[in-house]
Amino acid sequence: MIDATHYVALSLILFCLGLVGVMMRRNFITVLMSLELMFNAVNLNLIAFSFRLSDLAGQVLAIFVITVAAAEAAIGLGLIIALVRLKDTVALDEADVMRG
Amino acid sequence: MKLYDFIWLVPLFPLLGAVFNGLVSNRRGLSKKTTQTVALLGAGAAWLYGWAAVLQWFFTEDRTEPYVVKAFTWVTGGDLTIADGSTAAVDIAASFQVDPLSAVMVGFVTFVGFLIHLYSIGYMHGEPDRDYARYFSYLNLFMFAMLTLVTGSNLPVLFVGWEGVGLCSYLLIGFYYEKGWCAAAGMKAFIFNRIGDFGFLLAIFFAFHFFGTLEFKGLFDAVASDHGGHFGTAATIVGVLLFVGAIGKSAQIPLFVWLPDAMAGPTPVSALIHAATMVTAGVYMVARCNYFYQLSPTAMLTVAIIGGVTAVFAATIGLVQNDIKKVLAYSTVSQLGYMFLAAGVGGYIAAIFHVVTHAFFKACLFLGSGSVIHACDGEQDMRKMGGLKKYMPTTFWTFLVATIAIAGIPPLAGFVSKDAILAKVFEAGYTDLNHFGGIYYLLWFLGLAGAALTAFYMFRLVFMTFYGDFRGGEEAEHHLHESPWTMTLPLQILAVLSLVGGVLIGFPGQLFHLEGWSFIDRFLGPVILTHGEHHGHALSFGLEWGLVILSVAVAAAGIAVAYRFYRIDPGFTRAAHLASRFPLAYKLLLNKYWIDELYAATVIRPTLKLSDLLWEFDARVVDGAVNGTRNLTVGSSWMSGIFDLEVIDGLVNLVGTSYDVASRQFRRLQVGFAQGYAMVMVFGAALLLGIFFVVNL
Numbered sequence: 001m002i003d004a005t006h007y008v009a010l011s012l013i014l015f016c017l018g019l020v021g022v023m024m025r026r027n028f029i030t031v032l033m034s035l036e037l038m039f040n041a042v043n044l045n046l047i048a049f050s051f052r053l054s055d056l057a058g059q060v061l062a063i064f065v066i067t068v069a070a071a072e073a074a075i076g077l078g079l080i081i082a083l084v085r086l087k088d089t090v091a092l093d094e095a096d097v098m099r100g
Numbered sequence: 101m102k103l104y105d106f107i108w109l110v111p112l113f114p115l116l117g118a119v120f121n122g123l124v125s126n127r128r129g130l131s132k133k134t135t136q137t138v139a140l141l142g143a144g145a146a147w148l149y150g151w152a153a154v155l156q157w158f159f160t161e162d163r164t165e166p167y168v169v170k171a172f173t174w175v176t177g178g179d180l181t182i183a184d185g186s187t188a189a190v191d192i193a194a195s196f197q198v199d200p201l202s203a204v205m206v207g208f209v210t211f212v213g214f215l216i217h218l219y220s221i222g223y224m225h226g227e228p229d230r231d232y233a234r235y236f237s238y239l240n241l242f243m244f245a246m247l248t249l250v251t252g253s254n255l256p257v258l259f260v261g262w263e264g265v266g267l268c269s270y271l272l273i274g275f276y277y278e279k280g281w282c283a284a285a286g287m288k289a290f291i292f293n294r295i296g297d298f299g300f301l302l303a304i305f306f307a308f309h310f311f312g313t314l315e316f317k318g319l320f321d322a323v324a325s326d327h328g329g330h331f332g333t334a335a336t337i338v339g340v341l342l343f344v345g346a347i348g349k350s351a352q353i354p355l356f357v358w359l360p361d362a363m364a365g366p367t368p369v370s371a372l373i374h375a376a377t378m379v380t381a382g383v384y385m386v387a388r389c390n391y392f393y394q395l396s397p398t399a400m401l402t403v404a405i406i407g408g409v410t411a412v413f414a415a416t417i418g419l420v421q422n423d424i425k426k427v428l429a430y431s432t433v434s435q436l437g438y439m440f441l442a443a444g445v446g447g448y449i450a451a452i453f454h455v456v457t458h459a460f461f462k463a464c465l466f467l468g469s470g471s472v473i474h475a476c477d478g479e480q481d482m483r484k485m486g487g488l489k490k491y492m493p494t495t496f497w498t499f500l501v502a503t504i505a506i507a508g509i510p511p512l513a514g515f516v517s518k519d520a521i522l523a524k525v526f527e528a529g530y531t532d533l534n535h536f537g538g539i540y541y542l543l544w545f546l547g548l549a550g551a552a553l554t555a556f557y558m559f560r561l562v563f564m565t566f567y568g569d570f571r572g573g574e575e576a577e578h579h580l581h582e583s584p585w586t587m588t589l590p591l592q593i594l595a596v597l598s599l600v601g602g603v604l605i606g607f608p609g610q611l612f613h614l615e616g617w618s619f620i621d622r623f624l625g626p627v628i629l630t631h632g633e634h635h636g637h638a639l640s641f642g643l644e645w646g647l648v649i650l651s652v653a654v655a656a657a658g659i660a661v662a663y664r665f666y667r668i669d670p671g672f673t674r675a676a677h678l679a680s681r682f683p684l685a686y687k688l689l690l691n692k693y694w695i696d697e698l699y700a701a702t703v704i705r706p707t708l709k710l711s712d713l714l715w716e717f718d719a720r721v722v723d724g725a726v727n728g729t730r731n732l733t734v735g736s737s738w739m740s741g742i743f744d745l746e747v748i749d750g751l752v753n754l755v756g757t758s759y760d761v762a763s764r765q766f767r768r769l770q771v772g773f774a775q776g777y778a779m780v781m782v783f784g785a786a787l788l789l790g791i792f793f794v795v796n797l
Contacts, residue, residue, distance in 0.1 A: 023778055099771060
């Protein structure tokens with residue numbers, strides 16, 4: 001029987017994969033994709049507990065997260081274009097002008 | 101109109117002259133003609149107005165009381181408590197008085213003063229215009245001061261004149277101030293006068309303290325109404341202190357040394373100020389304040405002793421001097437001594453009489469010597485003169501008349517007044533005045549000896565100057581000339597007065613059983629305070645004549661010795677021989693008893709030492725303190741600057757530096773990698789979660 005514990009465990013694995021991708025990958029696009037993965041891990045977690053607790057508020061919140069993630073993806077892609085125009089690359093470690 | 105209501109005009113006229121000559125003529129360098137006209141007008145107006153006013157007063161007023169004219173209120177002070185416990189107001193008026201004594205003084209001061217102004221025109225004609233104006237300005241100013249002195253009706257006004265004549269004396273002695281020794285002589289005169297003035301000033305204070313008034317009339321009445329004799333001490337204090345003033349002004353021992361040096365001034369000045377008028381101010385003042393002395397035997401004796409000793413002391417110095425003016429200067433000191441000798445035995449009238457006759461013959465002698473010096477082109481050493489008789493006859497005969505007068509040959513002026521003095525002194529011994537009879541006899545003897553010395557040194561002067569052959573070299577001989585009329589006219593007038601003046605004003609009636617024939621005795625009588633003791637002469641007729649014969653014999657002896665040494669012995673070998681036989685005595689006299697050196701050693705040098713010391717103190721300690729304060733301030737502000745720079749600025753910089761250093765460390769946090777920040781965020785969140793777990797366990 002698949003219960004909430006399995007969903008949470010899956011969500012945790014997905015979140016960690018996304019987190020490692022965000023922190024480790026040099027490619028800005030991959031980072032963005034990893035970020036989506038983390039969002040969806042959170043969504044999965046929200047829905048799992050919504051289902052488990054029979055409270056629809058979790059699923060509503062998941063819809064909001066998907067909306068925000070869409071907006072974030074749009075901004076992220078805009079940043080990528082700006083970076084490419086500025087540095088002619090999508091490597092994230094090239095964007096270090098704010099180094100102290 | 102009563103002219104004597106405006107008696108203050110008499111001093112005012114010369115003051116106007118002085119102001120004009122001093123402020124206009126001298127500044128603008130006006131011509132000599134303008135200067136001398138103004139000066140003569142000032143002195144002449146004083147003379148004419150003074151005589152007219154005095155004559156009118158003489159014939160209209162009661163002459164036993166002084167006629168006081170108040171010009172204006174000078175000082176209005178509060179009440180002071182005086183010696184007897186009552187209060188007296190300090191109200192001093194600039195008031196003037198006409199009384200017999202001031203009438204006599206105004207009479208001869210204005211007259212002799214005018215003559216000397218006239219003489220000065222001739223004597224000073226070689227000066228530049230400005231100096232000429234300066235000279236006459238001083239001379240007029242002197243007339244103003246002297247006339248204020250003799251007409252003032254209280255001690256403060258007299259003091260104004262007293263200081264004024266001292267000032268003019270200083271200015272005129274130092275007239276040739278480019279020569280250092282003239283300026284020094286002026287300073288010496290002024291300082292010696294100041295010493296005396298100190299006594300005078302104290303006397304004024306004491307007079308007010310004891311009597312509550314400074315008016316001569318008030319003082320006279322206060323003293324005259326004293327029947328209990330309880331003013332005796334007060335009179336002694338005031339009298340002696342006044343006499344200290346007189347000692348300074350009239351050059352008596354011990355303050356006489358300034359007068360011989362005062363000869364540095366132009367000769368007419370020596371005649372007017374240092375022989376005829378100013379130096380007699382002391383005698384005038386003692387006669388004016390006779391009531392104090394009449395009450396105090398001590399003060400009288402002091403005056404008599406100082407006068408008598410000075411008379412002989414100065415005469416001995418005069419014996420050997422070679423400078424023609426120095427001889428006359430010591431002669432003046434000696435004659436002033438006679439006057440004080442007379443005043444000291446109560447013969448105030450005889451003293452004033454001698455003042456007047458002395459003014460005639462001594463002014464004549466000084467003016468004569470001026471004429472001689474003028475002819476000899478400034479030479480004053482008698483050893484380089486001689487035989488001037490034939491070059492300057494007028495000067496010679498006037499000088500001779502005055503010399504005979506001072507030597508005391510009857511019936512010339514000097515004889516009459518000097519004999520009156522000696523008779524007075526002898527009388528004081530004879531009547532055992534104040535029980536000091538023995539001392540008065542001794543003083544009389546000194547006076548007699550002085551008379552012989554006077555006759556000797558005066559004829560020595562005449563023989564050395566006018567007889568024999570000229571010793572000044574051939575070139576100087578060509579320049580010898582008689583002086584212009586402005587110089588010889590005063591000489592002739594004064595010579596005539598020396599001849600007959602004595603008999604005219606003070607006929608010695610007692611010698612001819614004609615008591616009361618002496619004008620001056622009757623005239624000045626009311627001025628003198630008498631204690632009601634019997635008047636007239638205590639000496640018998642025979643004794644009077646005996647004294648006269650004795651003094652004439654003594655004078656004749658003096659002349660004879662001078663004749664033997666300096667007339668029939670043209671090379672003065674006998675005099676030189678005598679000097680070499682008594683070298684010590686000769687040196688003593690020639691060096692004026694080393695009095696100047698004595699003062700230099702005892703007073704002047706210690707004073708200079710003291711002022712050096714004070715200067716050192718000033719330079720080292722006072723200046724040192726000032727500089728020390730400065731150094732302290734500089735040092736402390738330097739330290740304060742260091743503190744400011746190091747500590748205050750250091751703190752401010754430390755704040756800045758610490759931020760700098762800290763921010764250097766903190767900026768390392770800003771790695772600039774988005775992933776770095778993410779990592780920090782993740783670890784931070786993990787940390788928070790960890791803490792959360794630990795706390796919630």
